[in-house]
Amino acid sequence: MTINSDSIAYYPLFANLTGKACAIVGGGAVAERKAASLLEAGALVTVISPACSAQMESWVQQGKLALVREGYRAGMSAVAQATLVFAATDSYEINESIRLEAESLGKLVTVADHTAGSGFIVPAVVRRGRLLIAVSTGGASPAVAKKIKQELEHTFGSEYEDYLDLLQELRLLIQSLVGNTVVRQHVFKLMLEWDLIGFIRLGHLKAAWKRELFDRVTQTPTLDGMVRIGLWIQGHLH
Known part of the structure; x- marks a missing residue:
């Protein structure tokens, strides 16, 4: 069946692939990019290809991914066991065979350079x-x-990595200090008005400053206290 890509309404989803098996058929640049992002997400990656890029060979030697040094054929266990399947060869016919088999097994499959024929897109x-x-x-x-x-x-x-880590710590602290759910939500909103990003960009997120911030939050975990802390932060930026 021919699918018109203009009619597809995609559902955005962030998937937890930690420890999940994923199969990539193909060993070139496209397959390498797919493997890199899957490894970053903690997936268990198996590549099916007679040959692959130098980077993927390095990952194989490091034990980061498995490599089946064969061409694709129907019935391969790596495809049958995969949560996600990536058809990334340079052959339309082979990619189509991968897609048809994966779909028959109830797998989500994405096909390189064929969005309309894919069950998901990256x-x-x-x-x-x-x-x-x-x-x-x-x-x-x-x-x-x-x-x-x-x-x-x-x-x-890159400052947003430190910013979100700091907000997570502050959120956990507030949850331990403020029992009232409504007040707690207002406190969280006031925290977002603090110019912590400015502090991080200026390199001020030092251990002593961070300790003082947490001390102030602990001492006055109230709405008025959050406003005063915001003014204190602002004063340190000038």
Whole structure:
């Protein structure tokens, strides 16, 4: 059945692939990019290809991924056991065979350069620690998605990794100090008004300053206290 990609309404989803088996058929540059992102996500990656890139060979030697040094054929266990399947060969016919088998097994499969025939698509991604921003044009223009990704990388620099780690610590502290759920939510909103990003960008997130911040929060975990802490932070930026 022919699918019109213009009619597809994609459902955005962040998947936990830690410890999940994923199969990539193909050993070139596209397959390498897929493998890199899957390894970063903690997936158990198996590549099926008679030959693969130098980088993937290095990952095999390091024990980071498994390599089946064969061409694709129907009935391979790596495909049958995979949570996600990536068809990334340079042959349309082979990719189509992979897609048909994977779909018959109830697998989600993505096909390189064939968005409409894929069960899912992989977006362009900006990762800053806990912050994960995904961009997709639904296959209309990967170049535009890449351009937007580059703009986001400039806007959301490496400081956001420290920022979100700090907010997570503060959130846990507030949860331990403030029992009232409504008040706690207002406290969280006031915390977002603090210019912690400015502090981090100036290199001020030192151990002593961080300890003082946590001491102030612990001493006055109230709405008025959060406002005063915000003013204190602002005063240190000038």
